[in-house]
Amino acid sequence: MKTPQNTDEQGRFWRLRHLNRSLTLRLLLAAVIWLAAALSLGGLILAAAFRDYVVSDFDARLDLILEHMIGVSEVENGVLRFTRPVTDQRFSEPYSGLYWQVSTDDMPHFRSRSLWDQALEPEWQIPAFNQRVYETDGLAGQRLRIMVRDVVLPDDDAIYRYMVAGDTQQIRTDIDSFDMLILRSLGFLGLALLLAVLAQVWIGLRPLTAIRTGLANIRSGRAQRLEGRFPSEIQPLVEEMNALIAQNEHVVERARTHVGNLAHALKTPLSVLSNEAQADPHAGRLAGLALTQAQIMRQHIDHHLKRARAAGGGVGLATPLDEPVAELVRAMGKIYADRDLQISANIPHDLACRVDRQDVFEMVGNLLDNACKWSKSRVMIRAEMLENTARPMLNIRVEDDGPGITDAEAEAAFERGNRLDEAVPGSGLGLAIVRDIADLSGGSVRLGRSAWGGVRADLILPAARL
Secondary structure (H helix, E strand, O other): OOOOOOHHHHHHHHHHHHHHHOHHHHHHHHHHHHHHHHHHHHHHHHHHHHHHHHHHHHHHHHHHHHHHHHHOEEEEOOEEEEOOOOOOHHHHOOOOOEEEEEEEOOEEEEEOHHHOOOOOOOOOOOOOOOOEEEEEEOHHHOEEEEEEEEEEOOOOOOEEEEEEEEEOHHHHHHHHHHHHHHHHHHHHHHHHHHHHHHHHHHHHHHHHHHHHHHHHHHHHOOOOOOOOOOOOOOHHHHHHHHHHHHHHHHHHHHHHHHHHHHHHHHHHHHHHHHHHHHHOOOOOHHHHHHHHHHHHHHHHHHHHHHHHHHHHHOOOOOEEOHHHHHHHHHHHHHHOHHHOOEEEEEOOOOOEEOOOHHHHHHHHHHHHHHHHHHOOOEEEEEEEEOOOOOOOEEEEEEEEOOOOOOHHHHHHOOOOOOOOOOOOOOOOOHHHHHHHHHHHOOOEEEEEEOOOOOEEEEEEEEEEOO
16 A cells, blocks of 8 residues: 655545544444435425425416406507506506516507506517516516517407516515525534434444443453443344453463473473482582583473463453552561661552562562662662553562662663572572563563662553552
């Protein structure tokens, strides 16, 4: 897939990708398109129907006047007259917007007073025996709609052209008013329907939000399964997810069991070799070599057993920090009682991590043990939440006032079997195990220099809510 180069193109590219991947935006966009299309089409149909109705009603009134004019017409001594007047008052008002006229080829126009000193153009070149309706620009800037019919009256051979005209301003006013009403009504209707669609999408997608929250609780250790009542369309998905979680737990537990069985199966022959090598003090160099290698193999087995347990345990339930740290501080005080160390702890009671309790003991215990081994008189452990992280993380910091280490030594300290001082007892696996468990838990560990000049160990772990 080709990636856009400049910033604007990249912004549009990612917005389109987000739109394409968002189910909510898809549903809303589809609803907006269909609503806009349906309401627009409905508005156009209603506007066209009303326009036809208004024009038809206007023509019907003109036709009624025309029929009345023809009905009251008579020719006496070659002169056309009306036996009864056309009663609409507007025919008497100059330029009122309603006019009539009767024309022949050989007589002056017989017209309403409203035409005043003007006349309508008969347009004799266009026959009108079947009645004709047209619009034209008329008097005083008016737009006239004219109805024309050619009539031959009794006892007269002349063709009389009857014309009735009306100003279309009222038609346009009515149509514009109705169009505005339709626009406002459909606008409010569209907004109401859009809000209804928003509510429908929100209600319809709530089960997916509940599933996401449930999975987050499982990942954070606050739950073991997806629980709750879900719609019938979602329930099969929930059941499959729970089945998958159970299957993964079974597979992991079986793998951990196999690793444990293998480790214990190897430990027994190693114990036999070690005992035989120690039993005869005169066995020579080969026995000493076998004893040393057996001890190294035992250390590696212990290391990988702990890694398997950490990997298999994954993210456990939320583990409070204050209690295990307090137990470790008490244990270290007893172990190093002869050195009269000052071991202090500052762990807020509401801090918890998404790591198995035994893994917390393993990691923090190793860090505290190392600090006590190297310190002169003081060791401190404290924990706090980290800010500006993509997900909630906490930092467990262990500091001592020992000789400290360089940056190169800090990196080398995490190598398995590496001991910075052979005079200090240990296997060289403690920090390697801490790093392995931290990595598997989604965290990290690093060493630096403390404010007292000794070593500062920062163990960063995923935080959990109690």
